[in-house]
Amino acid sequence: MRIKLQNLLIFCLLFGSGSLPAATLLAAESATFNKDIAPILFKNCASCHRPGEVGPFSLLKYEDAKKRAEFIREVTHDRRMPPWKADPDYGHFADVRRLSDDDLKTIDLWVKAGAPEGNPADLPAQPSFAEGWQLGEPDLILKMPEPFSIPAQSEDIYRCFVIPIGNETDRTVAAVEFRPGNRSVVHHAILYLDDSGVARRRDASDPGQGYRSFGGPGFVPTGGLGGWAPGSSADRLPDGVAKALRAKSDLVLQIHYHPNGKPETDQSQVGIYFTKKPVQHMVTGIALLNPRVDIPPGDRNWEITDGVTLPVDVLALGISPHMHLLGKDMQVTAELPDGSVVPMVRVRDWDFNWQGSYRYAEPVRLPKGTRIRLIAHYDNSADNPTNPHSPPQRVRWGEQTTDEMCLCTIQVYPERPENLRQLFKLPHGRLGAALAGGTLPESGWQTLLRRVRQHLSPESDDLD
Ligand code: HEC
Incomplete structure (x- = not known):
């Protein structure tokens, strides 16, 4: 830097150019906020780091x-x-x-130069963010019945809210949008469906609005409408593909709140968009799940695996790995019958707070006979800062903060709609179906399938 400044000085002396702004020259050699850093922050950070959003400060x-x-x-x-x-x-x-390597270099240059502001004329316009429903006015809006209070200081809160939907018939869903009521405290949300009444009973037995939960909703869901985390876009399925909303379902909205130092309230909403075009495929899920989780205290790299062989050709739309606080890494691979290997997902540094659903850029075709394998590791040592036990204890499968899980749901649809049944028959096929937004064999699915085959016309799918 010193040499560069000297050069600049010599340059100015030689040419006597007081008119040449020093800032321009410096900008070419380092980086300034206005010219180089603001565009990076506006594009990659401002969605969460602006007033009222989940990021702890604005950028x-x-x-x-x-x-x-x-x-x-x-x-x-x-x-x-x-x-x-x-x-x-x-x-x-x-x-x-993800930032590019060039972005990282620019940030590096900027910090090394002392984080200069630069020329005000270089500053791009402040980023703008769409207000309201991103997918337009929903066909059905479901809202938490009353605002829920989040204290200024507390541990993170995981809570399920039960919202009756009241649909008299089975419906097919094209898209779902979660709209947090208070973006500064809603960390993520998972949308389950229940038509068994269990969630209502749990709600009734827990004082206050909703009921406490952590890793799961406390019951085996009978459907699902996806999830939301800050920065994620609304979950719209490809044309012709639908999720199921069984008759008389309750939406069970599981929300993770992260208190922000001030007392806050939240009243989140879910927008549902029914299918308007003929449905050709119903979504279902493949659950890779190994309940034999039993992690000895002190083990830093406890391993568990699972695998499933596909009975039919499927297209994979997305994937959602799930572990709790001891989770370290998870990798899922598909080995095709022709011997080729398709990477499905790899998380190297698992963080419960940033568990996400990852949507594939293009549906991934996995033919019949594909072997899907999961491998995961857990750190149950005292050095794991998120270990819920001090000193470490034996940890087994369960839904609580102090338990663990090994689960990964792959959202798929069978290439031939009538093959749905074979996917239900896979190990944990019913849970997979429910978590991915499918329907279950014993109720509704034949009707839905019949409607799919008949290429349901848009008019007959109006709101009940
Ligand atoms: C999807 C939302 C989101 C985006 C996008 C995002 N952040 Fe964050 N950021 C958060 C949240 C939430 C936290 C609070 C800590 C946490 O929950 O992980 C945070 C924390 C931070 C912290 C404090 C870290 C700590 O250990 O306390 C910094 C610094 C930061 N973000 C910078 C950035 C920068 C720079 C970008 C863009 C390159 C960015 N963030 C993009 C949500 C986001």
């Missing part, structure tokens, strides 16, 4: 970024931010959040 203004310059460099270089846990070299996903 829209120079002063905000300057005082955290070193911190920004650190969290971007070790890839903690923007949060995106799936390995980008392992599977082709939609909406990947």
Whole structure:
């Protein structure tokens, strides 16, 4: 840097050019906030780091970024931010959040130069974000019945809210949008369906709105409508593909709240968009699940595996790995009958708070006979900062913070609609179907399938 400044000085002396702005020259050699850093932050960080959003501070203004310059460099270089846990070299996903190596170099240059502001004329316009429903007015809006209070200081809160839907018949769903009521505290949400009444009973037995939960909703769901995390876009299925909403279902909205230092309330909403075009395929799920989780205390790298062989040709739309606080890494691979290997997902540094659903950029075709394998590791040592036990204890399968899970749901549809039944018959096929938004064999599915085969006309699918 010193040499560069000297050069600049010599340059100015030689040419006597007081008119040449020094900032321009410096900008070419280092990086400034206005010219180089603001575009990176606006594009990759502002969705969460702006007033009212989940990020703990705004990164829209120079002063905000300057005082955290070193911190920004650190969290971007070790890839903690923007949060995106799936390995980008392992599977082709939609909406990947990741800085390029060039972005990282620019941040580095900027920090080394002392985080200069630069020329005000270089500053791009502040980013704008669409308000309201991103997919347009939903056919059905489901809202938490009353605001839920989140105290200023507390542990993170995991709670399920039961919202009756009241649909008299089975419906097919094309898209779902979750709209957090208070973005500064809603960390993520998972949308389950229940038509068994169990969730209502749980709600009734727990004081206050909703009931406590952690890793799962506390019952075996009979359907699902996806999930939401900050920065994720609304879940729209490809044309002709639908999720099932069985008659008389309750929506069970599981929300993870992260208190932000001020007392807050939240009243989140879910928008449902029914299919308007003929349905050709019903979504279902393949659950890779090994309940034989039994992790000895102190073990730093406890391994568990699972596998399933596909009975029919499927197209995979997305994948959702799930572990709790001891989870370390998870990898899912598909070995095709021709011997080729398709990477499905790899998370190397699992973080319960950033568990996500990853949507493939294009549906991944997996032919009959494909072997899908899962391998996961857990750290039950005292060195794991998220270990819920001190000192470490034996940990087994369960839904509580202190339990563990080994589960990965792959959202798929069979290439031939009538093959749905074979997928239900896989181990944990029913749970997989429910978690992925499918329907279950004993109720509704024949009707839905018949409607799929008849290429249901849009008019007959009006709201009941
Ligand atoms: C999808 C939402 C989201 C995006 C996008 C995002 N952040 Fe964050 N960021 C958060 C949240 C939430 C936290 C609070 C810690 C946590 O929950 O992991 C956070 C924390 C941080 C922290 C503090 C880390 C700590 O250990 O306390 C920094 C610094 C940061 N973000 C910088 C960035 C930068 C720079 C970008 C863009 C390159 C970015 N973030 C993009 C949501 C986001």
